[in-house]
Amino acid sequence: MKIPVVKRFNKKEFEIVFIDLEDVLLMRSYRGEVYYQTREGLYSQISTFEEHERFLVGQGFKKVDRCYVVQMDQVEFFDDVQQRLYFVSQPVNSDSPSAPVSGAHLKSVEKLINNPGSKEGSASVRNDLSGGLSTT
Structure with a gap:
């Protein structure tokens, strides 16, 4: 092992x-x-x-904020107003698991979400009527 x-x-x-x-x-x-x-x-x-960050990035995770490393293929919803990633398709309340996206990482996260075929990410996303982006 x-x-x-x-x-x-x-x-x-x-x-x-x-x-x-x-x-x-x-x-x-x-x-x-x-x-x-x-x-x-x-x-x-x-x-x-x-x-831990270096290990997880090597395993397909993405740094999205100074203190957050996220498994992007688990992201189901991106709120572009609050700049938060959610791991449920329709975040209902503040108890929904989420991670903030800092300004320094916003463009690369948006690129991953908008280009699901890129080597860095695999989430496929659609515009949601609530103003955020949701994976499909």
């Missing part, structure tokens, strides 16, 4: 790699972080938001 881990090059540079559990010689904890030692080196468990 392979698990995603962090291979750190220095304090700021890292990459997400997969190691096979059969290659793990030992696991240890140090200052609240989990480390895996293999013959090839020492790896840490994914623990920060930046590490």
Whole structure:
């Protein structure tokens, strides 16, 4: 079984790699972080938001705001007035799962929604009478 881990090059540079559990010689904890030692080196468990973001983007997710990474193929409704993505086709109330889209990411999200065949996204969207965009 392979698990995603962090291979750190220095304090700021890292990459997400997969190691096979059969290659793990030992696991240890140090200052609240989990480390895996293999013959090839020492790896840490994914623990920060930046590490999770890099892993998830590699799995097809999209950063839509400073603190939000979204699985775009699960998006069912985009409210272009409130600039929010919803995971239900008709958001009824504030309890509906949603994520804000920041101005920095708005154009790329709109591009994904309007061009479902692009390699970055797969949501197909139609204009909804309520003013938002809804997937079909």
